[in-house]
Amino acid sequence: QVQLVESGGGLVQAGGSQRLSCVVSGRTFSNIAMGWFRQAPGKEREFVTAIGWSSGRTYYADSVKGRFTISRDNAKNTVYLQMDNLKLEDTAVYYCAATRAYGSSWPADFRSWGQGTQVTVSS
Numbered sequence: 001q002v003q004l005v006e007s008g009g010g011l012v013q014a015g016g017s018q019r020l021s022c023v024v025s026g027r028t029f030s031n032i033a034m035g036w037f038r039q040a041p042g043k044e045r046e047f048v049t050a051i052g053w054s055s056g057r058t059y060y061a062d063s064v065k066g067r068f069t070i071s072r073d074n075a076k077n078t079v080y081l082q083m084d085n086l087k088l089e090d091t092a093v094y095y096c097a098a099t100r101a102y103g104s105s106w107p108a109d110f111r112s113w114g115q116g117t118q119v120t121v122s123s
Contacts, residue, residue, distance in 0.1 A: 002026045002112040004096045009117030012086055018119060020081040022096030030054045033102040034072060034079040035110060038092035038119075045095070047105035051079065059103065064090075086121045093118050 008020040035050035049060045049070040058070050069082040079096060094117050097110035
């Protein structure tokens with residue numbers, strides 16, 4: 001069982017930056033991928049980005065390409081989401097999640113989830 005704890009959310013102005021962290025603990029495997037999802041009020045959970053835990057290979061949703069960057073520090077068991085040039089529509093609860101299905105963007109393929117952290121972008 002993988003445990004995930006997110007942090008780093010808060011209030012930020014449009015055009016600003018925010019960095020989220022996700023600490024990974026418990027039983028992990030080298031073939032997992034770590035992802036970030038987000039969910040705005042009244043909307044479905046949306047894939048943002050993911051990274052292979054061992055390979056470091058990444059993939060992104062079109063809506064965040066060029067603005068968001070995912071990275072990981074294996075020594076610290078931590079995954080990061082650097083968000084730049086934030087827009088009002090980026091406001092959501094952001095979730096960290098783990099999967100063995102690298103390449104997937106389907107929430108159902110991610111079996112472990114954090115509790116979420118709120119990011120609010122203001123004008």
